[in-house]
Each structure stands twice: as structure tokens, then as C-alpha cells.
Amino acid sequence: MPSSRRRDLVAAVYLGTFMATLAISIVTVALPSIQAALRTDLSGLQWVVGSYALCLSALMLSAGPISDRYGRKRVWLFGVALFSTGSAISAMASSLGTLIAGSALQGIAGALVIPGALSILTQAFADPVQRAHVIGGWASFSAVSLILGPMLGGFLVDTVGWSSIFLINIPLGAITMALGLRGIAESADPDQAALDPVGQALSVVFLGALTYALIGAGDAGWTSPRVAGALAVAITGFVAFIAIELRTARPVLPLDLFRDRHFTAVNFASFALGFSGYSSLFFFSLFLQQVQGLSATATGWRMTPVFVAMALTSSLFGKLSSWCGTRWPMIVGYALLGSSMLAMALFTPGTPYPIIASVFAILGIGMGLAVPSTGAAAMAAAPRERSGAASATMNALRQGGMTIGIALLGTLMSARAISSLTDYISATNRTDALGVATTAVRQHTTPVNLDMAPELFRPLLADAIGQGFSLAVACAGALGLLAATVLVAAGRRPLRDRGPNLATDRG
Secondary structure (H helix, E strand, O other): OOHHHHHHHHHHHHHHHHHHHHHHHHOHHHHHHHHHHHOOOHHHHHHHHHHHHHHHHHHHHHHHHHHHHHOHHHHHHHHHHHHHHHHHHHHOOOOHHHHHHHHHHHHHHHHHHHHHHHHHHHHHOOOHHHHHHHHHHHHHHHHHHHHHHHHHHHHHHHHOOOOHHHHOHHHHHHHHHHHHHHHOOOOOOOOOOOOOHHHHHHHHHHHHHHHHHHHHHHHHOOOOHHHHHHHHHHHHHHHHHHHHHHHOOOOOOOHHHHHOHHHHHHHHHHHHHHHHHHOHHHHHHHHHHHHOOOOHHHHHHHOHHHHHHHHHHHHOHHHHHHHHOOHHHHHHHHHHHHHHHHHHOOOOOOOOHHHHHHHHHHHHHHHHHHHHHHHHHHHHOOOHHHHHHHHHHHHHHHHHHHHHHHHHHHHHHHHHHHHHHHHHHHOOOOOOHHHHHHHHHHHOOOOOOOOOOHHHHHHHHHHHHHHHHHHHHHHHHHHHHHHHHHHHHOOOOOOOOOOOOOOOOOO
8 A cells, every 4th residue: 555545544533533522522511501591400411411422332242243244435435424414413412311312322423433443443544553542542542532631622602602612523534535545445354354233223122222221320329210221221132132142153242252361351341441441521521610610611622631641651652562461551541541540439529630631631641541452452362354343243232331421420420429418408397308409419509498507508518519529430430440359360361363562561
């Protein structure tokens, strides 16, 4: 392949990932504005973010085999076009339902774009050293989108309006399509691709039902019939999914790869990365705006230490992996991720920003090590002709972790905040303290007819939401440390490579 086409390929793949990742970070600072404009509560905000993550994770398992079967370039380009369409729908939304539908369409498209990126790079760069460098660049470019997202989103929300955060994807999509058409060579392996429509359908059912139950529990409680029913559907769907996968000749989830304990450990870590790292963006924005009282623009700027540290660390991954392999950077990355989030559990409304920035930077270093090392290790574990399935599995677990993290941790955060605020209000002898607290937390408003001046109530609300934030990040941090422990326990046997001399496991 000529060097000019290869440059176009890399630029297209990086831009496609940039666009899909930007959708995760840019929307976080717009959440309070969306909440006010569309008159929704915390559960509604969870669905705005969760619908994207849900469709992304639920369909990602199917997207890899579809790319392997019908052509990686063709499917990836379709995903870019579909993402632009979903962005346009979201930008024009005048109701919560329309916005959720647009976000869901973006998620479907992201399921085609994100895992397709690693598969396309794997096909284009057979040399393992070159592949490690471009995967490191891919992770670094993802981090750049996370850096720009909050800053750009905050500026657009404060100056233009929240719908503008979706409109910017349209010109980005056009540029990405043009580069991809020129630079990417078509490749397909239909004989190796999964042929499992029943498994694909069941994966969507159980992930969708699980997410619905976790988010719904924040509104109706765990004993609610609709929540219990959704959990029952999720459990039944999951059991049926595993049963189908065990009997299918070419399953959508390559269970045979999980016989390798290293592949299993890496994919568990990928789930933890989504649950702990990526879902945390949702909670950081709420903490800075609703607990510390910052504007959207200020929030975007104050989140930058995470993403700057992540970008710088990811950019060094290629050199680092050629020196010491991927195993220890991966272990250290997850250890830093988990410990930094446990430190965030100590944040309060009055925590000075230099302390917050320092912890954010440590988290960014951890994610900058974890993201590319996890991707490289997962891709090295599967034959080259199954690169689409391996990439889809790793990315699906990461995005599934993000979906479940937003839903479960959001529910825990809301429940803890309501409980704390109820205790405060009960001290004023209000008999309806629980109802008042529930309304205040979910809508982030000062209730009417409250026997307390608003300027006295707002600090109590901020403190209650801060306590909910502490519980959420503590749980996330614990899972990050567990992932590091699992990776250590998996040992130091090199993962299977598709070419010679790829240092995947040294030391």
C-alpha cells in the first residue's frame, strides 16, 4: 500500500474513533443544560448517556463478525454515515425521547466504527512493532477527543446551546468518509466470521433488559414489578445466550478464546475499564457542576488533567511496550485507575482544585496505560482472520462495563444522595422528607414550600450529592484494583501473536 494511502487510512480510522469517543465526553458537560431544557431528572440523563452506551455495547459483538463477513471498509464507512445521521437527529431533538433515539442511533453506529478501527489497523499493519505504534496512536487520539470534549462542549453549551455539541459531528463525518474512501483497502474473511443471528438477538435482549432494570431501580426501587421483570428477562436472556453460544459452530462471542486465562483476564480488565474509567466521566461532570457549583465551561477545563495525562501517556505506549511489553503497563494502569478513584471518594464540596487536578492526572496516567495495553493484548490473543471478533469482544465488554457502570453507579449515587438529604430535611420535622429529598436530588432543584431559605438548602443538596458521588467512585475504584489483581494472577505467559517478536508479556 502506498504511503499516502496508508496515511489516509490512519487519519480516517483515528478521526472515526475521535468522533465516536467525542460523543462520550462532550455530552457530559451538557447534561445539566439538557436536564433544564428538556425538563428531565437524573434517570432521564442516565438514559441520554446510557442509550448510546447500551446500543454500543449490545451491538458491538455483532458488528465485528458483520465486518469480517461483509467487508471491514464497507461496514466501517456505513457506521460513519449512520453516526452523522444520529447526530443530526439529536441536535434537532425537542423532547427527551427524540434525544434518546438519536443517541441510540449514534451508539449503533459507534458499534460499527470503534471495533472496526482496530480490525482495519490490524489488517493494514502486519508487522507487530508497527501495529503496537499505531494502536498506541489510536489510544492517544481517543484521549485527545476526551480532552477536547469537555472544553469544546462547555464552550458550545455556554455560547451556542446544547444542540451544537451534536452538530459538529456532521462536518467531522464528511471528512472521515472522504479519507476512508481513499485510504482503506477492503478486506473480509467470510469463512471465519460468526453466523449466529439468535445469539446476536439474545445479546441485545439481556444487555438491554439489564440496563433498563439498573436505571429503573433508581426511580422505582429494586422491588418494583417492572424492575424485577426486567432483571428476570436479563437473567433468562443471558442464560439462553450462553447456551446458544456453546452449541453454535461460529458464535458471535468466541467462547473458545476464553479458554486462555490471559485472554479472559484481559477482557475482564476491559469490562472494568468501562465500568470504572469511562463511566466516571458522567459522575465527574455532575460533581463539578452540582457539588462544587461550576459552569459547564469551567467544568470542561477542570476535567482536562484526566485527558491530558491520558493522551501523553498513550503517546508513549509504543516505545514503552517495545521495552517492557504490555503486561506491566497494563497492571500499573489498572492499579492507578483504581487507587485514584478511591482517593476521589474523599472529595467534598470544598476540596481545593489542585488536589482534584492531581488525582485526575493520576487517573489519566492509569487510563493512558490501560487503554492501549488492553487493546494490544486482546488483539494479540486471536488469529489475524478473527481480528474483528476479538476486537468486538474486547470493545463490547468495555462498553458493556460503561453501560452497567453508568446505570448501577448512577442508581447508587442517587440513592445515597436521597438518603443523606432525607436525614437533613427530617431534622426540620418535615413529614414528607423523603419525597422532598427525592425531587431535589433527581431534578437538582430547591423544592417549593420548604421551611428553609434556598441559600441554606443548596449547600445541603450539594453535600448530599457529594456523598452519592463518593459511594459511586469508591465502588468503581474497588473494581479497578480487582482488575489489576486478576491481571497479576493470570501470570506472565505471552499471548498468541499473529506475527513474530511482539512483546506482549515481559518481566
